[in-house]
Amino acid sequence: MNNIMVDVVTLDENNKSPLCAIEAVCFEPSTGKTGAEFYRVINIYSARGSNGRIPINTAFEWMKKDAADRAQLIEAKESEETAICEFCEFLYDNTKENHGEFFLWFKYATKKKNTLWLAFEDIDARVIRWDRIRIRDIDPLIDLAKVTGYTPHASNTNRPHTITKARYQAEQVCEIWQRLTSPYFESL
Template identity: 25%
Template structure:
């Protein structure tokens, strides 16, 4: 792998827009060329704190959450929930410690979801975002490329962990992005 580090992020939120109130952040450093996983981060966030910092709560998303498993909904009452600002400061420290002087490519699901929600939250809390906007990278684009290559590990790879747990989702996404990456670059190895 080059000198850049790859970080898969997943957020759980109470809305679908970039201003959605965050419920949790999960992230894992990974090497898409090998599928290897490194350090991970998980933090649940107090919904009231996310709302305080301008996070929007969408009724249809709350109704959707009410239909999810007990394990997924546990994020709302997790005793380890912290304020949005504190979690973002800790997330920033995590990235800086793990990446050092390396560039960090931050992978998220879609140009308007994970990365956009995180960017909005960093902005609203006055915490400096620890990666450049030019390093935002899209999981959905990789899935599309994989399907063009005739593979669909997003849907075919056996799922481990809890659906809608931000860290479990980030790990699963890193696994299938790595498989697509390896297929894309197989001819160059």
């Protein structure tokens, strides 16, 4: 599988904001199959530059979440640096067999990719060769699919990783991909 959906949650909207959670799932859009998954919730006390403090608007947003989400955030033990290093290992382990390029998918790709890249740089994380990475944004794909009558299925509220949405977003890409490829059109 050379497609990996990534979702990152940050303390605020700033690109240099510390990370709260990282989720990634490998997937193959032509078949809809998913593979290896990565998920870490980060202890905000260890996050770069947070000094254990969060912006007030973030605190209010978290208060709106359900108790399970809040508990994951409050009970997080992972340091940001460890989570980023483990994420780099996940990327390496799941792309080393693929000698060509691979695709990192994001919702709001520019913002989330920049946030993740800045976090990599801050700890001098070594990621696989950058020239092999191709960034994809699911937003234009969803917009294109809506023109064909596509409506995203509801997000599974029983999913194990409630803070992030990488698995759900990978499912959306697979649905759209299959809908916009020739087998779908042949079925019309």
